[in-house]
Amino acid sequence: MILDSKIPSGPLAEKWDHHKGHLRLVNPANKRKFHVLMVGTGLAGGSAAASLGELGYNVTCFCYQDSARRAHSIAAQGGINAAKNYQNDGDSVFRLFYDTVKGGDFRAREANVYRLAQLSVNIIDQAVAQGVPFAREYGGYLANRSFGGAQVSRTFYARGQTGQQLLLGCYQALSRQVARGTVAMVPKTEMLDLVLIDGVARGVVTRNLATGEIRRWVGDAVVLATGGYSNVFYLSTNAKGCNTTAIWRAHRRGAFFANPCFTQIHPTAIPPSGEYQSKLTLMSESLRNDGRIWVPGRSGDRRRPSDIPEAERDYYLERRYPSFGNLVPRDVASRAAKQVVDEGRGVGATGLGVYLDFADAIGRLGRDTIADRYGNLFEMYERITGENPYQVPMRIYPAPHYTMGGLWVDYNLMSSIPGLFVIGEANFSDHGANRLGASALMQGLADGYFVLPYTLGDFLASRMGEKVGVEHPAFAEVEDGVRERRGRLLSLSGSRTVDSFHRELGRIVWDECGMSRSGQGLKTAIERIPALAEQFWREARVTGDGESINQSLEKAGRVADFFELAELMCRDALTRDESCGCHLRAEHQTPEGEALRDDVRFRHAAVWQWQGEGKPQIRHQEELAFENVQLSQRSYK
Amino acid sequence: MNLTLFVWRQESRGARGRMVRYEAPDVSPDMSFLEMLDVVNERLIAQGERPIEFEHDCREGICGSCGLVVNGIAHGPMPATATCQLHMRHFKDGDTLYVEPWRSRGFPVIQDLVVDRGAFDRIVQAGGFITAATGNAPEANSLPVGKEVAEMAMDAAECIGCGACVAQCPNGAAHLFTAAKISHLGLLPHGQPERYERVLGMVEQMEREGFGACSNFRECEAVCPKGISTDWIARMNRDYFAARLFVEKSDKKRAGGVG
Numbered sequence: 061m062i063l064d065s066k067i068p069s070g071p072l073a074e075k076w077d078h079h080k081g082h083l084r085l086v087n088p089a090n091k092r093k094f095h096v097l098m099v100g101t102g103l104a105g106g107s108a109a110a111s112l113g114e115l116g117y118n119v120t121c122f123c124y125q126d127s128a129r130r131a132h133s134i135a136a137q138g139g140i141n142a143a144k145n146y147q148n149d150g151d152s153v154f155r156l157f158y159d160t161v162k163g164g165d166f167r168a169r170e171a172n173v174y175r176l177a178q179l180s181v182n183i184i185d186q187a188v189a190q191g192v193p194f195a196r197e198y199g200g201y202l203a204n205r206s207f208g209g210a211q212v213s214r215t216f217y218a219r220g221q222t223g224q225q226l227l228l229g230c231y232q233a234l235s236r237q238v239a240r241g242t243v244a245m246v247p248k249t250e251m252l253d254l255v256l257i258d259g260v261a262r263g264v265v266t267r268n269l270a271t272g273e274i275r276r277w278v279g280d281a282v283v284l285a286t287g288g289y290s291n292v293f294y295l296s297t298n299a300k301g302c303n304t305t306a307i308w309r310a311h312r313r314g315a316f317f318a319n320p321c322f323t324q325i326h327p328t329a330i331p332p333s334g335e336y337q338s339k340l341t342l343m344s345e346s347l348r349n350d351g352r353i354w355v356p357g358r359s360g361d362r363r364r365p366s367d368i369p370e371a372e373r374d375y376y377l378e379r380r381y382p383s384f385g386n387l388v389p390r391d392v393a394s395r396a397a398k399q400v401v402d403e404g405r406g407v408g409a410t411g412l413g414v415y416l417d418f419a420d421a422i423g424r425l426g427r428d429t430i431a432d433r434y435g436n437l438f439e440m441y442e443r444i445t446g447e448n449p450y451q452v453p454m455r456i457y458p459a460p461h462y463t464m465g466g467l468w469v470d471y472n473l474m475s476s477i478p479g480l481f482v483i484g485e486a487n488f489s490d491h492g493a494n495r496l497g498a499s500a501l502m503q504g505l506a507d508g509y510f511v512l513p514y515t516l517g518d519f520l521a522s523r524m525g526e527k528v529g530v531e532h533p534a535f536a537e538v539e540d541g542v543r544e545r546r547g548r549l550l551s552l553s554g555s556r557t558v559d560s561f562h563r564e565l566g567r568i569v570w571d572e573c574g575m576s577r578s579g580q581g582l583k584t585a586i587e588r589i590p591a592l593a594e595q596f597w598r599e600a601r602v603t604g605d606g607e608s609i610n611q612s613l614e615k616a617g618r619v620a621d622f623f624e625l626a627e628l629m630c631r632d633a634l635t636r637d638e639s640c641g642c643h644l645r646a647e648h649q650t651p652e653g654e655a656l657r658d659d660v661r662f663r664h665a666a667v668w669q670w671q672g673e674g675k676p677q678i679r680h681q682e683e684l685a686f687e688n689v690q691l692s693q694r695s696y697k
Numbered sequence: 698m699n700l701t702l703f704v705w706r707q708e709s710r711g712a713r714g715r716m717v718r719y720e721a722p723d724v725s726p727d728m729s730f731l732e733m734l735d736v737v738n739e740r741l742i743a744q745g746e747r748p749i750e751f752e753h754d755c756r757e758g759i760c761g762s763c764g765l766v767v768n769g770i771a772h773g774p775m776p777a778t779a780t781c782q783l784h785m786r787h788f789k790d791g792d793t794l795y796v797e798p799w800r801s802r803g804f805p806v807i808q809d810l811v812v813d814r815g816a817f818d819r820i821v822q823a824g825g826f827i828t829a830a831t832g833n834a835p836e837a838n839s840l841p842v843g844k845e846v847a848e849m850a851m852d853a854a855e856c857i858g859c860g861a862c863v864a865q866c867p868n869g870a871a872h873l874f875t876a877a878k879i880s881h882l883g884l885l886p887h888g889q890p891e892r893y894e895r896v897l898g899m900v901e902q903m904e905r906e907g908f909g910a911c912s913n914f915r916e917c918e919a920v921c922p923k924g925i926s927t928d929w930i931a932r933m934n935r936d937y938f939a940a941r942l943f944v945e946k947s948d949k950k951r952a953g954g955v956g
Contacts, residue, residue, distance in 0.1 A: 111831040127818050129858055130760040189834035191827045191882050193851040200841025232826035239822040270807050299754040333727035336736050339756045446786050509831045557742050603742050609750045609808045612742055
């Protein structure tokens, strides 16, 4: 099977403009006759819903939170990249494009990434016009910083709350459309399935999380902007409610899932402090600029850090990577940390952590300088751990953070199901096998403000007069399935809580399909996950009924989908017999432990097609052509 | 440590609620308040009882979902801390904790500790935005914004919309929330064209939602997890008076404009 990515012909820099010029338009008078269902209100969904409303489409917008403003984009700290070249330091659209393709280890589409870099400049203009209070220089112009190892300063930021401020910008634009009546907001509502009529996405079935009501919604197109699936690991930096259900249910209805094993693990989160740990909190990577990472030289050393003499400490990053030291890329730092912890040299009560020590930096620069640079982070750390990092070394540990994989989409952001569009983190398109820092906000907003409003119109232009209603038998069939599944979940009356299964699943995925994988480990995971799922359907306990708020029911449905996704992640990782991006395949590394990519066999996106319950999925490949960049191997020695 | 909890349980909107006693044994000082409740809930589920419903999501103090009144204080005893960032090391063995939802006419209880904060969304819909439809924006640096002004706007913009200000106010006023948004946008040059219509629309919506009046108790500022200043309320009042004096506009013209 050939997957048609619909990448326009012509030179890279002209593809998007040329394509836009030839997309079909919907007559302004006809726009209000089209109804778009938007699932999710983060940066992608919020910006798309607002922009489509402004154009005159009728939009119904769903979120599981009690307000659109709470979507998890809000937690992004660092910033957003844009090729403005305000610093006159040599940045350009091409350079941002190149950095992103290279950062993704040559596993993303050139054309998509180039468009993303082009649109980055419009995003900043748009956000500023909406009142996003970005950091400024004294002259009143926008400030930038260098982020994630980039050699240019192209990151825009609003204190440590860039995601929050960009999301409030979207939310405010969305609120204006709600007041105008073009967008209807449906909060506290979760999509539980997708409805197809004649092979086209025409609706969703939802559950109201406050009243339990199950309801059908019909539209002319469905857009999923439901974020990533890092919570498959149980512990991640994602919000507790983040889940895979919307995209997984769409996958089961025929939407292809691309590169599910591509996930990103961030090296500097606060470690878990016990079994009850419910989520992980990220701290800015900038801490590695001045902190030194170490663990005790021998395993099982439980002495306090101050009692361990210099000679018995192992500054393992400085030892292994003398030129980059503590500033090696995210994946290298994360992998090395897990390795020393697995050797029994981890620190803290759970042993899941490594030290990030500022003693030398404080000695060299003084406490005030360190407080200037990291004061708010130190405060946050102390709030959570109760330890003062000016006096005792911080403890850090890697945490799942972002998922590059997602539903496969073409250049128009349409999935393999006509009429089903997927935007933001929920799709697979722009980050390849690893995502650069400050690029997630950029992609969500590019998709929502500047890509979907054009490409959705092109699809709808040919759909005039194709009206159906929720009384169509396809809706009844899907709703019956949703009710049947809810009934099965509510009838679970075993002895274990849903969370305990989720924790166990998370540990398997973390150990076998995290930042370092092996064929052997993946094969065991592929056996263990369905066995655990079976046990879940036998022994889990769900309390309450379906007619009101019921968090144990909500969780159970989400965890059941995570089981199926986790198995596919492992199959995808097993088939991808190379190391690439932030994923090390143990069998493919240099003698020094560096990743070995295999461009001959794996220069493609792996695209999985659902075959039905209990049947192995079919793997397709979308070959990736690189015509504008030279494929290179990285080295951090 | 071992704690005794009294938690507000209410089956549904309008139902009669009551405080129910639970024991919370073996609480680790490193748990967050919500993790402590998770553990209580795990035990309730294992016993086949309905768990305590509470709102939460990011658990890092930024989404504004969580909010409990702990021993009479919105978000508990630590200053500038949302409930999800409140850790159990600030309590001691043997403590008795009273856990209630936000209480206000503007925030009806849905179940247990979960309240309906839809009023906040409607206040923003009544003008809490800058009309700048996608694609209209000029080059971002064409309008400089002084660093001090940008920083002040950011101070106001940090509001996470949790509603603690309303819960703690003896009058149930939503002035701090409303004033923060009005000030964030009203300070920036981009927000000037709609400045006075915005304040009229939002203040009037706030009053329609049943929130009380502000009589300067400043309890809101004391419990705000982001430390939003009551100075913004003074600024909002000034803008509101100016708008009432000089701007004559019908309600219809305000809601969302036409573009």
